[in-house]
Amino acid sequence: xxxxxFIKDVPDYPKAGIVFKxxxxxxxDKAAFNFAINQFAEKFSGQNVDAVVGIxxxxxxxxAPVAYKLGAGLAIARKSGxxxxxxxxxDYILExxxxxxxxxxxxxxxxxxILIIDDVLATGGTMEATGKLVQKMGGDIVGIGFLMELKFxxxxxxxxxxxxxxxxxxxx
Amino acid sequence: xxxxxFIKDVPDYPKAGIVFKxxxxxxxDKAAFNFAINQFAEKFSGQNVDAVVGIxxxxxxxxAPVAYKLGAGLAIARKSGxxxxxxxxxDYILExxxxxxxxxxxxxxxxxxILIIDDVLATGGTMEATGKLVQKMGGDIVGIGFLMELKFxxxxxxxxxxxxxxxxxxxx
Numbered sequence: 001x002x003x004x005x006f007i008k009d010v011p012d013y014p015k016a017g018i019v020f021k022x023x024x025x026x027x028x029d030k031a032a033f034n035f036a037i038n039q040f041a042e043k044f045s046g047q048n049v050d051a052v053v054g055i056x057x058x059x060x061x062x063x064a065p066v067a068y069k070l071g072a073g074l075a076i077a078r079k080s081g082x083x084x085x086x087x088x089x090x091d092y093i094l095e096x097x098x099x100x101x102x103x104x105x106x107x108x109x110x111x112x113x114i115l116i117i118d119d120v121l122a123t124g125g126t127m128e129a130t131g132k133l134v135q136k137m138g139g140d141i142v143g144i145g146f147l148m149e150l151k152f153x154x155x156x157x158x159x160x161x162x163x164x165x166x167x168x169x170x171x172x
Numbered sequence: 173x174x175x176x177x178f179i180k181d182v183p184d185y186p187k188a189g190i191v192f193k194x195x196x197x198x199x200x201d202k203a204a205f206n207f208a209i210n211q212f213a214e215k216f217s218g219q220n221v222d223a224v225v226g227i228x229x230x231x232x233x234x235x236a237p238v239a240y241k242l243g244a245g246l247a248i249a250r251k252s253g254x255x256x257x258x259x260x261x262x263d264y265i266l267e268x269x270x271x272x273x274x275x276x277x278x279x280x281x282x283x284x285x286i287l288i289i290d291d292v293l294a295t296g297g298t299m300e301a302t303g304k305l306v307q308k309m310g311g312d313i314v315g316i317g318f319l320m321e322l323k324f325x326x327x328x329x330x331x332x333x334x335x336x337x338x339x340x341x342x343x344x
Contacts, residue, residue: 013256020256022256022257024247024255027245027246027247028223029245030239030245033239033240033246050202054233056229057229057250060229060233060236061246061248064236065237065239068206068209068240068241069237073200074199074205075196075199076199078229084185084186084192085182104196107196107200
């Protein structure tokens, strides 16, 4: 199945000159959605994943069903101030600003095998920050997965130590 | 399985006097997470659901795996300004303020059988607003589901016309 046919280009979003790749038509198509989740699950089914980490908020849409399919638990990394209990926090740099992600300090147990899922690999900053949080808790990151990778932004450079799997790849 | 044992009370969050019910320990436990998703799926498996709507952001964590399990598509209702294409918008009243939700104008096709999932039924305003958006697009809402219902807030009163299913119920 060619999942790219379900991704809709949105010109000049969120600002002029940027072409945003909208994944909602893929999610909305039952066959495409099912296929995408199964692809992740097949790729990582041999890794004995204990928990899948989803990144706020679009990452949740993929991480949660992958966790379900793998029979794993689900943990979440959220933007600051969204989680109710004691958190670990990791700042990261965006193009023109900084941001931060938090996870509950007990979200991952030492030695757990962890898969982290997000929708898009762009510059890699968000995934890098999430990886640091998981490692602070002693998680063993067995893989990271993206629905799509924007190769021209070279985010993979930040994530060299990880087993990366992207369902779709865009070279421009 | 008694799912309530996986819900953690957080006193005085987000403000003094409120006891927040944290669902993240339930998500993190592979057996509890799997059981919860299966409960939703079994409840609605006879309804020929075409698409499950998840509400931003914790609702995504449940709606996405339920959609996957049912073999349905996944649509999303988001806080204002988060979706890239033409949207329908619905304002709703919170305790001391108003808020709004948006869905892409093509997220639901007329006649589609729709299940809406969120984490918590509190006053019911968020679900009511989402229901209105789905109905504007001609969706046929066959059910609405919550992981937990806070009965003392009487949100059910706003949702009388719906087939409501809550996995957990709290009377105080």
